[in-house]
Amino acid sequence: MKNKIISRVLTALVVIASAIVWQSCKPKAPATVSMGDAASKAFVPPGKYDEFYNVVSGGFNGQMSIYGLPSGRLFRIIPVFSQFPENGYGYSEETIPMLNTSHGFVPWDDLHHIALSTTSGQHDGRWAFANANNTPRVARVDMKTFKTVEILELPHSGGNHSSPFITENTEYVVAGTRFSVPVGDKTDVPISSFKENFKGYISFISVDPADGKMKIAFQLKTPGVSFDLARAGKGKSHGWFFFSTYNTEQAYTLLEVNASQKDKDFIMAVNWKKAEEYIKAGKGQTVKAKYAHNEWDESTHTGVSNIMDEVLQLDPAELKDIIYFIPCPKSPHGCDTDPTGEYIVGSGKLAALIPVFSFTKIQQAIANKDFEGEFAGIPVIKYEAALHGEVKKPGLGPLHTEFDEKGNAYTSFFVSSEIVKWNVQSLEVLDRVPTYYSIGHLSVPGGPTAKPHGKYVVAYNKITKDRYLPTGPELTQSAQLYDISGDKMQLVLDFPTTGEPHYAESIPAEMVMPNSQKIYKLEENKHPYAALGEGQAKVERKGKEVHVYMTAIRSHLTPDNIEGVKLGDDVYFHVTNLEQDWDVPHGFAIKGANNAELLVMPGETATLKWKPLTTGIFPFYCTDFCSALHQEMQGYIRVSPAGSNVPLKFSTGKIEDQSSGAGQ
């Protein structure tokens, strides 16, 4: 009996003790941090608009999503690098070319980072750029239509992680490879020949200031390391770019251990104005390369994919003064320039301090040749010579830093799961708040620009665990909104996100909303198969292809009776939405389609290819509820055997006289 009691007491003590230990490792319970007026700060009354558009990467879903801040409401998912069943992107004949690459059609990629276009270092609300991490590409989304309008593939890249970061006036979007790889003629080499054969490439993509069109202006050939993130200089450091690197150990296996050996990796400073000079002086070398350039034409509503065959390269090991290395502790992830352009914050993800470099000091060190040596032929600046100072004991595992308009920095800490606010000048830690859990990137509206909008910081977390109702093994991903308008950061909202949010940017609603396009004008529709009015609806046979020029308007499809299609035919439904009013899409689906459905915006034309596999009558209908008579918006197509003599015919609203034998 006594023994039993003792053992029970002991068990209880052990349980309590372990609970205490466990509690101390776990961040404080949510109830103790979110309180007071938090709800009212995130509350946007029904029918009212949010203050910011929050443009968020979808990570492994390959898409970009648009939320409102401070409400956290999801408005739209923009398909970029993945097919999207909701609107037919990557399925319709017009959009398939957008996902073409030198490897052929790639239906699903991994989108990590967002860059909103800037002019004079400030948001201009024109475009959002995004990277495909797996099959290396950069995309441009038009902020008028919230549509992917251009995708450019990157040759010589093994994985486009350090991308898309932009210069002050969106002169360039950069794309640095995560994997160094062998390129050119000599690619069938032993993996163990890494040091000899593997190279890292960084592409500078020029952006046409008028229409945003992208082109690889030049590539920099760099030593075989991994590039992680980057930021352009701004203001006084405009003309420079800063990239974080890891695996300067040049390991090719078990990087978890082997790429974490050195005390310091590098931040790579690139003088891109110098690179431009070399290009002008004809020092660039044209190299064979195969990559796709896909462009969307808003007048034909069609994407076109061109395969390019060469690219211009510069070799900074031979052409001096383009790049310099700056030692930075422990596998830096974030590499962020403050709004003035003077300070560059490195975030070593295995470090317990944050080094802040000074652009002025870097320039002095270069002028004085204050180097500690070379790495693969590139000068390495002395750490102390470039350093403004270190933020001491800020937390564990700093990842990424953004800035407010008051001279403060906000750094995410993955390992210690918190956001730390500190002063850029004094390097003094001012405040810290826990995140739930394991924050990756964070985002302050305008945080990477010369003019932050401030007000909030959003944490994009890697783990949600117990924060939401569980949905089996696969849980929602999440973000958290903190009010930073006061001295102390305050958690005001948790909101779930679609896909895995890596990086995101926010822009004031008034910079985007007035330009948002409502419809496509029929008068401007130049699609070769558009039926601009019901009188142009028709069916044409071209050999084994049957082209249906179909119109959709509330609430009928024209033609809605089609006969004369035969087995072996490919039927193309070119559906033109004749509506000219905002928010009246029509859908199109046909029974047994192995491909997809369509969603067609007002004034737009989209094409679904359908190959009937059996004879018979196949129904089709509109899939987007459009009016009280939406359910009536339907039709039939008849498929006859190959060689049948059923004539090609089509109609809408025509009642046939069955006494003539038409039913036979």
Next chain:
Amino acid sequence: MKTMKYLIGASLAAALFACAPDKPVNTEEKDLNKSAVEAITDPTKGIGAVKNVTLNTPLEQDRIKRGLSIYEMKCLACHKLDGTRIVGPGWKDITKNRKPEWIMNMITNVDVMLDQDPEAQKLLELCLMRMPNQNMSIGDARDVLEFMRQNDGEK
């Protein structure tokens, strides 16, 4: 759901439309816009920016040509040129039964008309389909009106 959204958003949409015409308008039409704030005196003219339309005889052939192509692109799907109703009413005799101002307001200010004009509401009850805003300027509507006059046998 979408229909509900339409009903709720109708007046807002109309307000936006009134503030931001898509196409340049000629001077006559600008004058019409200026008087848009004045109270409607003649309820048979409908509700909207169009207060007074001057009809000329003979018909203006260039307007008829433009009106026909607009009709084919944006109206034909729902309106026949004879008297039969398909989605919307047929157009035969419309210019004899409605004031020109009413017709043009219906085309350019359809959401407000459907919400407030008794005649437009009667048509909605009959057709049970809200006539869509087809993003037409007052100039477009005037062209369509001229085409309707021709369709009704005017010379």
